[in-house]
Amino acid sequence: MKTKNIQKLFLFALSVFIFASCKKESENIFTMFTDVTVTYNNSDPRCVTDYKLVNDKDEVWIDFTINSANEDVYSYVVETSSGTQQPQRITYPITDETKRRSFSNILKLTMNRDGKSSYRIYALNQKGIFIGDGKKNVTVEVNPSYMIYANRNIYLPNPEGTVPSFFSLTDASGYSYTNAAQNAAKIDFGIFARLASNSTPSVVSVVLNLYSLSSATNPIPAFDISGFNPKRTTKFSAPVTGQANAFLTSAVSGSTIETLAKARTINLDQTNATLLANGLNGGNGVFFLTQEGKYGMLYINAVTSDYEGRPYINVSVKIQK
Secondary structure, eight states: OHHHHHHHHHHHHHHHHHHHHHHHHHHHGGGOOOSEEEEEEOOSTTBOSSEEEEOTTOEEEEEEEEEESSSOOOEEEEEEEETTSOOEEEEEEOOOGGGSSEEEEEEEEEOOSSEEEEEEEEEEOTTSOEEEOTTOOEEEEEOOOEEEEEEEEEEOOOTTOOSOOEEOTTTOOEEOHHHHGGGGGGOOEEEEEEEOTTOOSSSOOEEEEEEOTTOSSOSOTTSOOTTOOSOOOOEEOOOBSOOHHIIIIIOOSHHHHHHHHHTSOOOBSBOOOOSGGGSSOTTOEEEEEOTTSOEEEEEEEEEEEOTTOOEEEEEEEEEEO
């Protein structure tokens, strides 16, 4: 009996010791890596030392100094966190052996993403192991530089002209033929359908396109738009396939929208796709330039029909402010 009690007492004491050791280690993790400091310097009005509010295309400097008391620093990592994306990490070597205990540099960034981006700099030793970040990061916030309109429906016109088949890119409003004339100054385009070039009597395929009111050819003669005035002169690119990633993760500021748009030829007042996949089809995008000089991107989320069987396209729009 005594032996069993001694064993129980020993096991209890051992458990307490292990628990205390773990507890002590857990507490120490928050005080580790204090030998390395990262200081953000205010050497220029463009520097960020904690938080900075700027505009799209502004230049921001991160002037930093890494000091290490006990271990050489062989490289440092700049970690950027923006929106919902995974943090981006870029590693830079420190090649000057005289600067392994104290290293300074200035990162010069041109801001091209709306919203907040956080920057963290941390040091690595010779083995590439984290040795400290000074428990500090800095945040840059870019003022909104574009508008986004999500999930707008544009209908194929019906014979009565009562569904919203015309669309304004500046405020994402839809107009039907019955109220389009009095709103002509707001309308950038309408949509229409044509038989696809690969359509056959047994397999009918339709392709969707868009047209500006200023187009030389009215693709829907039954709807007379000759008297609409004024007519906006927005220009468009041909539909571009596979634009989901560009719309969601690349078009993130007015300047990036402009860069994406300028990579395309934008000179059409009517698109002329002849195949379903190349028209206003799900996943495709159309870049545009308004008469006010604003670049933008129209993304087709889906081509579908409502509960009454009326076909429409669901779109989202990003346009410069």
